[in-house]
Amino acid sequence: MPTTITGLVLLVVLLLPGLTFVIVRERSGSDHRTTPFRETGIVVFGSVIAEIITLGLFGVIRVLMPQLTPDVGRLIREGTVYARNQYVAITWWAAGLLLFSCLIAACAALVTRKNPHPSAASAWWIMFDTWFPGENPVVGCVLEDGSYVEGRQASFNVSSDDSPDRDLILVEPLKYRAPGAAEVKPLPWGAACISARQIVTMFVSYPVHPERAEGAGATQASDPAAS
Structure with a gap:
């Protein structure tokens, strides 16, 4: 671990692109939790x-x-003397190069991302993203106490x-059905947060869509068994 401010800044600068890669990749897919060494x-x-x-x-x-860029040779030979004289250009170029490195890492994360194999994904990811991505389906949950909650899926843990x-x-x-009740009643609320620990069964x-309905109709019409 660095023991000086300069060393800490250099460590952050060196690792920031790689950290950007990991964060973008995590937010754009569902991955297994890796070991600290692998991460x-x-x-x-x-980076x-x-x-x-x-x-x-x-x-x-x-x-x-060459006239638009800092002289790396002079920076190495003269060190702080050249850095003090050209600190504005060096600062702008350093910040720009760092941001460009992070942009490359973010693009690489987006390009290399892929949906996990069903065997390596959670049941929630399969139902809410793999089968019909971006649909925000209607979800019904039977809870431990026998109650039932229904609504449109807005967010889930990936x-x-x-x-x-x-x-x-x-x-x-x-919609909500109290424990022991037979009727499902609408709720006058905008959102509900349900703990996975309380869910016994989930329906989706x-x-x-019209194109899916047409495709299903065409399949049934061409299938003698369906006819």
């Missing part, structure tokens, strides 16, 4: 690759337009682990 390796490897590409592009710009320590958010139109109803 550290991903951060370091992602190194992004920064090598960035420095390579900087080298090309330096060769083509963790690949089927853990009870997560929540499901449903939005209107909300997907919207029917």
Whole structure:
């Protein structure tokens, strides 16, 4: 671990692209929780690759337009003397190169992301994203006490682990059936948060799109058994 402010800043700068890669990849998919060693390796490897590409592009710009870029040779030879004289240009270029490295890492995370195999994904991810992504289906939940809650899925935990320590958010139109009751009644609320620990059974109803309905009708018409 760094023991000085300068060392801490350098550590953050060096690892920021890799951290960007991990954060973007986590937010755009459902991945297994990796070990600290593996996650550290991903951060370091992602940072190194992004920064090598960035420095390579900087080298090309330096060769083509030396008057617009800081003189790296003088910076190495003269050190703080050159840095004090050219601190504005060096600061702007350093910040720009860092942001460009993070942009490369974010783009790499978006390009390399992929839906996990069903065997490695949670049941929630399969129902809410894999089968019909972006649908926000109607979800009905039977809870431990026998009550029933129904609403449109608005948000869910994308963790690949089927853990009870997560929540499901449903939005209107909300319906509720009290324990022991036979009738489901509408609720005058906008949203409900349900703990996965309390859910016994979950039902999902997907919207029917015209193209899907036409495809299903064509399949039935061409199937003698269906006729």
